Amino acid sequence: MKFAWKVFLSTVIVIAIVFAVGGYVLVTSFFTSALSRETDRALEENQLMKLAYESAATTYLNQGAKLTDEAVVNSVSSLENGGRRGIIVSDENYKKIFSSTGEAADEQLMREMDGGRVYRIGGSGGRYDITVCCSTSVGGRTVYLETSRDITSIFQEREAQFDTYTEWSIVLLLLSALVMLVVSMFLTRPLTRLSATTRRIAEGDYNVRMRVKGEDEIAEFTQDFNAMTDAVQDKMYALENTARQREDFVASFAHELKTPLTSIIGYADMLRSKHMKPEEMFLSANYIFTEGKRLEALSLKLLELMVLERQEFEKRRINPRVLIEEIEGLMLPIMENAGLVLKTAAQNAVVMVEPDLFKTLLVNLIDNARKASEPGSLIELYGQIDGRDYVFCVRDHGRGIPEEEIKKITEAFYMVDKSRARAQNGAGLGLALSDKIAHMHGSRLEFKSIVGSGTLVCIRIRRARRARP
Structure with missing residues (x-):
């Protein structure tokens, strides 16, 4: 029909x-x-x-x-x-x-x-x-x-009123049907022309376009159809975009491998060059093993996140305090090499997150704080309960970010200080990936920064309900 x-x-x-x-x-x-x-x-x-x-x-x-x-x-x-x-x-x-x-x-x-x-x-x-x-x-x-x-x-x-109303209803219904028949034919006439144009395009005539009349929804649809036809002629742009996405993935993947590998190399160098107590040796080896396993899991999840555009991962109930303690141990050799102090504090609670990806998010924020800080500076990582939410925050006392730059810093490859970022092997992808992970958890990154005083970055996560006994 x-x-x-x-x-x-x-x-x-x-x-x-x-x-x-x-x-x-x-x-x-x-x-x-x-x-x-x-x-x-x-x-x-x-x-x-x-x-x-x-x-x-x-x-x-x-x-x-x-x-x-x-x-x-x-x-x-x-x-x-x-x-x-x-x-x-x-x-x-x-x-x-x-x-x-x-x-x-x-x-x-x-x-x-x-x-x-x-x-x-x-x-x-x-x-x-x-x-x-x-x-x-x-x-x-x-x-x-x-x-x-x-x-x-x-x-x-x-009964007389029902009879009279029925008679008049039939008359009015017939008149309405006649009017609607004319109106429906008039309204669907552009769709008939659109169908004919589509058949011509399917036959290979890519230069044909629909003529736009008026400013109603049909006119908007006609404009969209013409725009779609223009896009068909721009196949090369689509191929270039595909190539760019692959390059972005390679750069993001390399960026996310860098921080865990730095921790592994730092602990391995400590085992190789220093005389350590058995407990310290075991702790260093455990960090190397843990980060190696995280690299394995992170590689698969980054592939899904960047290539397959998968937006759902299995979330688990975790204690934010335990997560922050793990990150403190992970970042210790990096902070020592940079001459920085990492201070952590966290309240006990339960949140639903994907542990490996959320750890990546916080590590990226700390790494950005490290790049913006001078030796001897303090970097803070803390978590606290705020109503029904749990707030993770990273604060540095470094250079700060100009207000006009804050809206751009989560864009891929964007760097506030490009020369400094490149000198520190930055690619401008850490915050872009962190923002994507935050959105995957139903949240977003919140920035507060003062030039010359430092930057505060927070992310809110809804606290999980207590498990039933």
Whole structure:
């Protein structure tokens, strides 16, 4: 089915449903209102009949007569109004005493009374009545007084309204269908032309373009289609971009190998050139083994992160304090060689992170702080609880970053001081990769820096819920 017909049929169906539901609600509302008014009138009429009966019965008693069935009939018959008003009187045993219509008393309705007034709406043979029943006691005798009111006209009026509304709805629906048929054909005409243009491009005519008319969504779509066609002719740009992505990966991979390898070389050099205690030798060898395993895992994860564009890794529950202690031990030989002091502090908590990648993030931040610091300076790594979050921060007291540069420093290959970064074997990829890892954890890097005073970099991670016992 063509799109124009889908638009046409769906619109007509919606209009038909709106007409049907709206008509039903409207007519029902009028009917309910009219029925409520008739109910109020029937209740008022019954109350008036009750007061009139009590007045007539009291007159009989004042004349010294007893309130017999005959007296009750005489009292009520004067209220009959020539037979135009339906009245039924029953005694306390629900036995009919008088009926202006000849119908039997509604015993069930009388039994439903609880000292007040009840009514019932019923109908048969196309006639509808509302019957109201109440009880009254005069001279020690209780009787039940039923009055009925003909409300057939209300139901007939409702049926007439439904018929009239149905007829008009059909007429309006046909007119709406005709209008929507024309509108749907007009709206989908650009899509027909677009389909023809697409077939020409598929046949090899890459110079053909759609003509843009107006400023609506169809015009925007036409512009996008033309832009897509232009992109097809620029295949060489796509090939160059692919080559650039491969170069970026190689540079990022080499950058991330550098810091762990530096730690391994530093500890290996200590084992080779210094006389160390067995405990220190074991600790150094353990760092070499740990970082070697991390290099192995990091290599695979960097491949997935940079080449396969995978954005989900398995996260684990860890204590940030343990992670920061591991990083302190990892960075110790690097800080000693640079003549810097690394100070750490962390509160105990539980967070959900990918340990190897998050360690890479923090190591990159510390390495950037090292490059910006002078020998003898202090670098701080700390973690603290902030509400529902846990905040990791790295602070240095180095050169600082100009405010206009902060927005650019997470771009790949961007370096604030290019000559200094290259002298320290920097490639401008550490913060770019750190920012990507932060986004993978649902966070971002937050920078605060003052030129000449230093830089503070923080990342917020939502704390994990306590594990159920």
